Amino acid sequence: SFVLTQPPSVSVAPGQTARITCGGNNIGSKSVHWYQQRPGQAPVLVVYGDSDRPSGIPERFSGSNSGNTATLTISRVEAGDEADYYCQVWDRSSDHRGVFGGGTKLTVL
Amino acid sequence: VQLVESGGGLVQPGGSLRLSCAGSGFTFNNYWMTWVRQAPGKGLEWVANIKEDGSEKYYVDSVKGRFTISRDNAKNSLYLQMNSLRAEDTAVYYCARGGPHSDPLDYYYYMDVWGKGTTVTVSS
Numbered sequence: 001s002f003v004l005t006q007p008p009s010v011s012v013a014p015g016q017t018a019r020i021t022c023g024g025n026n027i028g029s030k031s032v033h034w035y036q037q038r039p040g041q042a043p044v045l046v047v048y049g050d051s052d053r054p055s056g057i058p059e060r061f062s063g064s065n066s067g068n069t070a071t072l073t074i075s076r077v078e079a080g081d082e083a084d085y086y087c088q089v090w091d092r093s094s095d096h097r098g099v100f101g102g103g104t105k106l107t108v109l
Numbered sequence: 110v111q112l113v114e115s116g117g118g119l120v121q122p123g124g125s126l127r128l129s130c131a132g133s134g135f136t137f138n139n140y141w142m143t144w145v146r147q148a149p150g151k152g153l154e155w156v157a158n159i160k161e162d163g164s165e166k167y168y169v170d171s172v173k174g175r176f177t178i179s180r181d182n183a184k185n186s187l188y189l190q191m192n193s194l195r196a197e198d199t200a201v202y203y204c205a206r207g208g209p210h211s212d213p214l215d216y217y218y219y220m221d222v223w224g225k226g227t228t229v230t231v232s233s
Binding site: 031033035037042043044045048049054086088089090091095096098100102103 | 143145152153154155168169203208216217219221
């Protein structure tokens with residue numbers, strides 16, 4: 001089964017750039033999607049198809065995907081960006097199923 | 110565009126529960142739909158998907174044979190019938206819409222609209 005690995009936590013000062021990674025075997029061959037989940041709230045899609053942004057998501061959020069690592073980059077981090085972030089792919093290697101990474105807690109110092 | 114879940118609650122191990130999700134503000138029968146759950150203090154876990162016309166369904170291994178996803182497009186509604194419930198099924202269950210052009214056969218599936226969730230607690 002396909003496994004996505006995220007760092008449990010990332011910390012960054014306001015105004016700096018946060019990079020959250022999502023590792024997986026040849027993940028560059030899959031489409032990666034990212035979700036933000038603030039405490040007590042439902043997830044929100046912030047990046048889909050590796051690097052596309054839904055309407056209403058600031059340009060500060062961007063994504064990339066190559067080789068064995070996908071990355072969510074948040075530029076000019078704000079206090080309101082503090083949340084859990086999850087990467088997600090669709091896996092067909094053994095059976096059709098959705099796969100989430102374990103999540104990364106972004107702390108704004 | 111809105112999704113509203115209902116039907117959660119407290120149930121004993123081995124019991125059953127049926128979750129519902131009402132969609133509004135979009136053409137419901139044009140989208141795949143998904144259930145995702147989150148156990149207390151844990152990450153997100155995909156549970157099940159259903160195609161626009163209900164002809165294809167996929168499940169996570171841990172719920173196969175116990176849960177059934179279905180939909181009624183005439184009522185703009187998604188359902189999750191949960192039988193033989195276990196303590197490890199305790200979670201917030203989210204209903205989510207498959208994003209435009211999502212197709213599992215193309216390795217391309219994401220969720221662009223989420224409900225607020227409904228809580229299921231399995232305990233004696």
